[in-house]
Amino acid sequence: MAVEANQEWLKSNGDPHLVLVHRLPSFNFQLKHILQPHFHLLDPAGSPEPAGSFLSSHAQSVRALICVANTPLTAETLSLLPSLELVLASSAGVDHIDTQECRRRGIILTNASTAFAEDAADYAVTLLIDVWRRISAADRFLHAGLWPVKGGYYPLGSKLGGKRVGIVGLGSIGLEVSKRLEAFGCSIAYSSRKEKPHVPYPYHANVLDLAAHSDALVLCCSLSEQTRHIINKDVMTALGKKGVVINVGRGGLIDEKELVRFLLRGDIGGAGLDVFEDEPDVPRQLFELDNVVLSPHRAIFTPEAIEALNQLTFTNLKAFFSNKPLQSVYQIE
Numbered sequence: 001m002a003v004e005a006n007q008e009w010l011k012s013n014g015d016p017h018l019v020l021v022h023r024l025p026s027f028n029f030q031l032k033h034i035l036q037p038h039f040h041l042l043d044p045a046g047s048p049e050p051a052g053s054f055l056s057s058h059a060q061s062v063r064a065l066i067c068v069a070n071t072p073l074t075a076e077t078l079s080l081l082p083s084l085e086l087v088l089a090s091s092a093g094v095d096h097i098d099t100q101e102c103r104r105r106g107i108i109l110t111n112a113s114t115a116f117a118e119d120a121a122d123y124a125v126t127l128l129i130d131v132w133r134r135i136s137a138a139d140r141f142l143h144a145g146l147w148p149v150k151g152g153y154y155p156l157g158s159k160l161g162g163k164r165v166g167i168v169g170l171g172s173i174g175l176e177v178s179k180r181l182e183a184f185g186c187s188i189a190y191s192s193r194k195e196k197p198h199v200p201y202p203y204h205a206n207v208l209d210l211a212a213h214s215d216a217l218v219l220c221c222s223l224s225e226q227t228r229h230i231i232n233k234d235v236m237t238a239l240g241k242k243g244v245v246i247n248v249g250r251g252g253l254i255d256e257k258e259l260v261r262f263l264l265r266g267d268i269g270g271a272g273l274d275v276f277e278d279e280p281d282v283p284r285q286l287f288e289l290d291n292v293v294l295s296p297h298r299a300i301f302t303p304e305a306i307e308a309l310n311q312l313t314f315t316n317l318k319a320f321f322s323n324k325p326l327q328s329v330y331q332i333e
Helices: 002-012 051-058 075-079 099-105 113-133 135-143 146-150 172-183 207-212 233-239 256-265 303-321
Strands: 017-022 039-042 064-067 086-089 108-110 164-168 187-191 216-219 244-247 270-273 292-294
Touching: 017 303, 064 303, 075 099, 086 303, 099 108, 113 135, 113 172, 113 216, 113 244, 113 270, 113 292, 113 303, 135 146, 164 172, 164 207, 172 187, 187 207, 207 216, 207 233, 216 233, 233 244, 233 256, 256 270
Parallel strands: 017 039, 017 064, 064 086, 086 108, 164 187, 164 216, 216 244, 244 270, 270 292
Antiparallel strands: none
16 A cells, blocks of 8 residues: 555656765665655765765755765755755764754754664663663673582672663653653653653753762763763762663763773763764773673664664655655754
């Protein structure tokens, strides 16, 4: 039915609309086979012509752009696209896009947070359980053959139920995290750009106050000038020696060097990190810590999430060219 509906939409809208694919040459564009039957795709990365020259020659009338992964989208590039009205980010984070220039020009920005929300939330909760129950550390304990050597001794983990969890960024992903943690019996509070109407959780206007009333912080917000190093020395001190930090947002949300120092001194209880400040480089001091769980920026990557992203991108393009409401619009402030 979906294929038939798409074909009917294409027939009713005449010639395919121009869509610019903005990507680094090293990034694959997996959506091509889905979108190409319905839209005229312009892909400078696949052309021998320099990108600036290509855009000046071929993209003056482009109204919609797909920004693939974390390809930088600068004000300079945007200046070459005078007709641009819509940027579709294929990522949840938009720190690689000049959002203020988009705002100045009235360009609508959508991201992939609704497509990735459930899988990112699953991963965040998994990291939190792993840190508190010491599952990865227990796995290493067994693989090292230490069970018979230690006589069955292994340090106790900590119960999830009853814990106070502060969510930093109660957007699509943060809301899904809150649903899952409520089911475990956790007490939820949050900090976000604005207080959310009709949300039953206590709101804290700043992360420092949220940390002081939490056993763990789960970072789900986007990275911006305002949120860079939002988890700093003061916040970690407020969180306390038993506190845990989980990050499925962006590495730059945490002052990573300060976090390493806190962990090495035992001034914080643990961390579950899927993202890092200088990926793919990870501070080597973290590798030997049993209260730290690490993963290589994989929180949102499942076949189901990729399919949801594909569908979201197609749906939004179709809606845009039909003058209908868009999904997953990013609110630029």
